[in-house]
Amino acid sequence: xxxxxxxxxxxxxxxxxxxxxxxxxxxxxxxxxxxxxxxxxxxxxxxxxxxxxxxxxxxxxxxxxxxxxxxxxxxxxxxxxxxxxxxxxxxxxxxxxxxxxxxxxxxxxxxxxxxxxxxxxxxxxxxxxxxxxxxxxxxxxxxxxxxxxxxxxxxxxxxxxxxxxxxxxxxxxxxxxxxx
Numbered sequence: 001x002x003x004x005x006x007x008x009x010x011x012x013x014x015x016x017x018x019x020x021x022x023x024x025x026x027x028x029x030x031x032x033x034x035x036x037x038x039x040x041x042x043x044x045x046x047x048x049x050x051x052x053x054x055x056x057x058x059x060x061x062x063x064x065x066x067x068x069x070x071x072x073x074x075x076x077x078x079x080x081x082x083x084x085x086x087x088x089x090x091x092x093x094x095x096x097x098x099x100x101x102x103x104x105x106x107x108x109x110x111x112x113x114x115x116x117x118x119x120x121x122x123x124x125x126x127x128x129x130x131x132x133x134x135x136x137x138x139x140x141x142x143x144x145x146x147x148x149x150x151x152x153x154x155x156x157x158x159x160x161x162x163x164x165x166x167x168x169x170x171x172x173x174x175x176x177x178x179x180x
Contacts, residue, residue, distance in 0.1 A: 010068050012075050012090075015128045020121060022075035022089065022128055025063045029076050032085035033060060041114045045150035066092050072133060077112070077125050087112030089125040091133060091142055098145075098170045102177070108144045110156065117152065126160045130180070145175045154178075 012024035025033070036042055037051035037059065051059070066073030074090030089110040096102060108130070110122050133140070144162055146153045154176070162178035169175070 011064075012067050012073060013132065015075065015132055016080070017124050017128045019080055020086075020125055020128070021078040021080045022125060023078060024067070025060055025074070025076045025088075027060070029085060030057065030060060033076075033088070036085075036087065036111060036113055039114065042111055045147035045153065046111060062092075063088075063090075066090075072106070072137070074109070075125075075129065077121070079116070079121075085113075086116045086121060087125065089122070089129050091129065096145075096170065098168050098175075100166075100168055102143050103141075105141050105143045105179070108142050108157075108160075108162075108180070110153070122153075122156045123159045126156060130160060142180050144178045145170065146178060148174060148176050 012022070014024070015022040034051075034053055034056045037056045040050055043050050063074045070093060072091055074088050074092065076085060077087040077089055078084065079086050087110065091106040091108050093104070094107050096107075108126065110126055112122055112125075130142075133142070143165065144157055145168070146157060148167075157178045160180070162180045165177045165179040167174055168177050
């Protein structure tokens with residue numbers, strides 16, 4: 001099976017780690033997702049500006065569509081003990097207009113509320129998402145794009161088995177491409 005088969009589940013499965021629950025997004029996640037993506041500390045390295053409500057709504061719809069059409073996608077990340085929404089993690093085909101191209105590899109991505117930065121949640125969630133992906137699709141290449149100044153995300157990528165492929169230009173800015 002490959003990533004392009006589209007024969008996977010119609011909704012994200014629930015994954016458990018020691019401290020986290022990764023689950024399908026729901027419409028009830030809109031306010032938390034909006035708070036995440038409108039936070040300047042979250043978006044300074046991802047797009048460079050806070051997202052609007054319209055953009056976050058489209059993001060939620062894309063998450064659901066990815067699972068439906070591709071059989072993989074993004075999860076809402078919940079801190080199990082408190083039950084609070086703390087971020088999002090997953091893989092997606094973004095079909096970016098980027099130079100050089102990403103070779104039709106799915107992209108791994110993650111974003112977490114600043115309140116939990118530095119607690120190891122990103123690495124824990126990314127590892128869980130990649131383990132599920134490996135189990136369901138076999139060990140398949142994936143990439144991630146990271147702003148060169150985003151040292152914490154570079155560390156997460158390296159901890160999760162990504163290595164630097166090189167640099168690329170995206171929307172007029174230099175970005176680093178990591179591969180696994």
